[in-house]
Amino acid sequence: MTEVAPTSPLLEIHNLTVRFGGLTAINELRLQITEGEIFALVGPNGAGKTTVLNCISGLIKPAAGRIQFAGQELLSLSAHKRAALGIGRTFQQLQLFDSMTVLDNLLTAQHTRLRAGILSGILPFGLSKREDASARQHAMETLELLGLDSYAQRSAGSLPFGVQKLIGVARALVLQPRLVLLDEPAAGVPPQEVQELATRLRFWQKELGTTLLLIEHNMRLVQAVADRVCVLDYGSKLAEGEPRTVLSDPAVLEAYLGRAASKKIQQEQTSQGASHVEG
Numbered sequence: 001m002t003e004v005a006p007t008s009p010l011l012e013i014h015n016l017t018v019r020f021g022g023l024t025a026i027n028e029l030r031l032q033i034t035e036g037e038i039f040a041l042v043g044p045n046g047a048g049k050t051t052v053l054n055c056i057s058g059l060i061k062p063a064a065g066r067i068q069f070a071g072q073e074l075l076s077l078s079a080h081k082r083a084a085l086g087i088g089r090t091f092q093q094l095q096l097f098d099s100m101t102v103l104d105n106l107l108t109a110q111h112t113r114l115r116a117g118i119l120s121g122i123l124p125f126g127l128s129k130r131e132d133a134s135a136r137q138h139a140m141e142t143l144e145l146l147g148l149d150s151y152a153q154r155s156a157g158s159l160p161f162g163v164q165k166l167i168g169v170a171r172a173l174v175l176q177p178r179l180v181l182l183d184e185p186a187a188g189v190p191p192q193e194v195q196e197l198a199t200r201l202r203f204w205q206k207e208l209g210t211t212l213l214l215i216e217h218n219m220r221l222v223q224a225v226a227d228r229v230c231v232l233d234y235g236s237k238l239a240e241g242e243p244r245t246v247l248s249d250p251a252v253l254e255a256y257l258g259r260a261a262s263k264k265i266q267q268e269q270t271s272q273g274a275s276h277v278e279g
């Protein structure tokens with residue numbers, strides 16, 4: 001892995017523009033994400049958050065602009081090549097195999113990566129015994145590192161939804177990406193488990209050094225984990241900075257997250273005091 005100075009941007013988005021027919025979904029967006037940070041993209045429904053993620057991972061081709069990852073131009077590369085460069089992703093709809101164990105879910109992620117591009121679809125089992133044993137060991141070590149090893153032999157579908165979301169993130173992290181795109185990690189997680197999710201994400205980021213870019217509607221999670229936040233509205237950047245500053249600006253909240261959300265967050269800030277997870 002190439003060493004990058006701690007403050008150099010890992011991901012640079014220059015003047016990104018995406019159009020769907022007559023709709024400009026993203027309008028000349030510029031973003032820089034530093035290696036090792038947790039960056040949140042927020043904004044109302046339809047603001048363009050998912051479209052940005054899809055442009056980075058290669059599911060959507062923008063009309064204009066550039067995206068660089070570790071100095072390399074991404075837009076000419078296939079989604080597979082971007083994944084191989086170290087860009088992982090989770091989806092809002094969990095893509096776990098319910099009847100498989102947690103360990104096997106992590107294994108299939110590695111199998112897919114190892115087989116992609118060479119023997120995909122040709123061999124029924126894909127990996128040699130040696131490769132399989134080493135993938136299994138790596139999956140188990142990853143679960144231990146993430147504090148999820150007690151779930152290794154449980155079937156994924158039998159676990160509470162909040163734990164399944166954690167396994168979804170583990171499934172991305174087992175591939176040792178440099179950047180993980182998290183699509184609404186708190187969606188569907190019971191409110192009382194959001195803080196636990198925040199603590200885990202923050203701890204994992206520290207342990208692994210992985211850069212996290214998340215899109216999220218849950219402002220409690222954003223405030224608890226994000227180093228920086230960008231507010232998108234109608235595909236343009238409205239504000240960017242520390243969550244405490246950006247999300248507590250009543251004008252930003254009222255205009256772009258709605259009056260109800262604005263009031264709720266301000267009440268939460270008043271009742272909770274410090275909103276960052278330490279450690």
Ligand SMILES: Nc1ncnc2c1ncn2[C@@H]1O[C@H](COP(=O)(O)OP(=O)(O)OP(=O)(O)O)[C@@H](O)[C@H]1O
Nearest residue numbers: 020021023025043044045046047048049050051052
């Ligand atoms: N494949 C598509 N075809 C046409 N329009 C699309 C397509 N994907 C997204 N859009 C439109 O682009 C805009 C941005 O959508 P996007 O899904 O990126 O927003 P979002 O911020 O992720 O919203 P949400 O929070 O509801 O998921 C919306 O107006 C949406 O309707």
